[in-house]
Amino acid sequence: MVTGANGLPQLSSGPGGTASFEIDTLLRPALERVLEWIRKGEREDAPVLRWPTSKEARDNIIIPSISSLGSHVLLEEESKHAKRPQSSHTLSEQGLLELIGTVLDNSINPWTGRFLDKLYAAPKPIGLVADLILSVLNANCHVFSSSPVLSLVEEMCVQELGRLCGWSEAGSGSNEESQVDGLTMPGGSASNTLAIQTALATMFPSYKEAGILGALDDINRLKALPPPGSADASVGRHVTGQSEVETVSSASLLKPLIFTSDQSHYSIQKAALACGLGLESVIKVPCDPSGRMDPEALDRMLHNLRPSHKGFPFFVNATAGTTVLGSFDNLEAISEICKQNNLWLHVDGSWGGPVLFSSRWKHLISGIDSCHSFTINPHKLLNVPLQCSFLIFKHGKQALKGNSLAASYLFHSADMRDNPGMKTLGCGRKGDALKLYLTWLRYGKEGLGAHVDRGFELAAKAIAMVKAAAPRLVLYPPPESSFLQVCFRPYKEGLSTEQLSQAVIEVRERLQSERMFAVDFAPLPGQSGQFLRLVTHPSTKESDLQTLIQRVAALGEKYFADS
């Protein structure tokens, strides 16, 4: 590393020879630390977490303070080591490597395969390779010229995902230009939010200029457009029971309404907050006990809006793989309702979308060909590193135009292919598509499908294990999990829901303090109270599932005996 006259590392040293040298001296040893930590995680006795509670983590994790470097605290230190003053102003390479060890050792270690707490798990090595390339390319995907390969890769992934949805024959053999378009976004929430914003801009011609007020004017002047691809796309839509009015009170304005199931991800509500519709514009449709939206209830609610919900339905979010129960909404039934009512259908497949790769399970997402937009997060089920989320649109070439603004210093043409940043309501983006691309090439559609199948198999096995531990454990009814989540809890006859919920929280705390497994808990529908939510990631070892489930049974038994 080049140092300046004062002995300090020089951030601004020229690129001639120094960067690759420093990568050699800094990135290589860092990689060794990282590998050591991954190998440690792969040992059967490796803890998945170090600190059972946030409080313990805050009390015990000691990392160097930025502010104390160079402050009086270290100036005292400096006086003891007057010969190497640089060590008090900055961290030496040795210090940095030690710090890396501290960061790793105090973090969750997903390489144990026992982080079953969230919808993501340890990434695959090919994903790390993709991340490394993105890191050294440091390319921004706002314009094609800055990121030619990454932009091509994104386009290809978007077309291929669209093809899996049955939207187009994006591969060889099709003469018609695909209308599919889309992009990566920094997470499923960002994708869902942009879907709603794009629908607003597409269906309400005045939205772009005048925002929600413009949409209101469109609605109240009967100018709202049906979503693209609707049969009567040229006609516009009439608002039931609402005649054209010149002057309306703000309270009487018909607001655009979003319908989503009560088991859907909270990002739909956050999106409504983000785009100025407000939480009250989100109408929650009830679910059946397995967590699937009730299509009849949706239909009923669309036609019998309560006074408090008075408004103009324009958007339905269906979920493919809910966060807690892993349920798949009935897309065929819901898309039929959307067609009849000229509604934009978005499918949040952040979690369950990858069933598209499995010929055995893709029926769960049957009806996807009729939706307008679709979120899929390869960073969840496909073990691509965070973050990798795609938002794709069946009629994206048209719909995404609504998001573009001229920025003459950046976009030198009006061509969206030259300027993929035009598709977003942001500007710069990372080339996250490379992670899916390399993963897809490495494993193939078949390999990704087998991966998905493996997750289902593990879930079925986990369910059998829980059943075998009856009556000490009980599954959330209905007993058959529809996806990779298995919700269960310790059981003792005669206890109230509240008592059983308390047992869940206590047993989970003990599990945390044992540090060998990470599993989350959640309240389940119908006042069922708290359950443990185990996610059977496809890479999980069956023996680990067995150990975990037995351990929960034993801890539950002990808890009930003690209390």
Next chain:
Amino acid sequence: MVTGANGLPQLSSGPGGTASFEIDTLLRPALERVLEWIRKGEREDAPVLRWPTSKEARDNIIIPSISSLGSHVLLEEESKHAKRPQSSHTLSEQGLLELIGTVLDNSINPWTGRFLDKLYAAPKPIGLVADLILSVLNANCHVFSSSPVLSLVEEMCVQELGRLCGWSEAGSGSNEESQVDGLTMPGGSASNTLAIQTALATMFPSYKEAGILGALDDINRLKALPPPGSADASVGRHVTGQSEVETVSSASLLKPLIFTSDQSHYSIQKAALACGLGLESVIKVPCDPSGRMDPEALDRMLHNLRPSHKGFPFFVNATAGTTVLGSFDNLEAISEICKQNNLWLHVDGSWGGPVLFSSRWKHLISGIDSCHSFTINPHKLLNVPLQCSFLIFKHGKQALKGNSLAASYLFHSADMRDNPGMKTLGCGRKGDALKLYLTWLRYGKEGLGAHVDRGFELAAKAIAMVKAAAPRLVLYPPPESSFLQVCFRPYKEGLSTEQLSQAVIEVRERLQSERMFAVDFAPLPGQSGQFLRLVTHPSTKESDLQTLIQRVAALGEKYFADS
């Protein structure tokens, strides 16, 4: 790598031993390829780009198609190599490594130090180390328990940045709990957008539930709140000339208005689109010729709203380092106006924010202590890898509450420190703060300040070089650049602005086709036409600047002679 019965790589193989093995066999050789490419970039004769135009890139870059893997195209191939069918369904390790070479060689090579086209450049090796750690941790910062160290690092960086802004004594010695809060966001646009959304939720009590319509109701019922920290925070605000009305037409409703300079980044307009205000709610304040917002014009416009702009001013965006000219708005004057009018002041320091680290240049951002929110992107001037953007709030502990929603399956308490995801309108986030943290520790505040200073010095040198090339080159007036952008163009007496602009575009095309430098161009204020915009990143070699500027002069001369 573990292969299954069919010889295909197994995505779902258990974590026992295979991941670290595959990292060894895949990530290590990938790192060698990457290092080779970086070293190649460091050679003086290395091209910065391979394809001068998007068309050439599209015509010539050949990457494996996902869809042809396993399709009939490769099945034919397969029939020729019947002994290794796996190679036709997936890409072998060798094939992947070759592909990595293809990706690198067809991309921009920022390690040449001659990518002077955008506001970011090659990252520093410590940033690559941070990216590697983030990649292997694969931790999501939505809850503290999933990312204890990364959350602590984020908190520390937020407090220290707040301290640089003069908002708090976040380090040792302060007894009062800091009110500063903030978070990393995936880019400056995302940060600016969340600033506006947070201001809406903070100042308009009905916004969260009822969105923009709620804000309208608040405004028209005189209920809007002043931004936090205002002198009369308890009073609310009266709308000039507007009496309380029961029923109003949507056209007469006073809309919330955003003020920003006509040189500010287009993300402010995109944010207005994103949050349902619409483009017409953004009022552009004129700038002086150097690209600084005219505070008197702002004051005048606030008090003499044109009928077409009728509305309720609530938010002013000031820019610290504009995208084209690098101008710094006068924060002291603007913050005074904001105080008088109870307006939320946001400072977009995506590009110029890091002057905070330089004791020599921080005066450019004087007045930052009076703003409400601040965007700073270490991934630009500080050479941290993409993406690393911070949005910090002076009264963030209060303001960010407006963005939170209960999500009982994820957030197990109402404590925002345990649940940093509550601060966003998204959900999952990467731990981008680690990149700033490690960079800060490695170079210290002093080192980062010296880095900023170096950029200024280079800009001054580049200006002198352009002046020395007169009359063949001309600087955009005013001749002194205020930051790291140097805007200039080839010149010939007697030519119109249009002709000179055309020369810029043609010369830039020739530069692209020579492939040794990447420089962007942009239209400048006051009908000045197109100029080349050179960004003097602090790591740029002086000799490269000299070569580039001489080359532009020569190409211009040749162009004028030929045309």
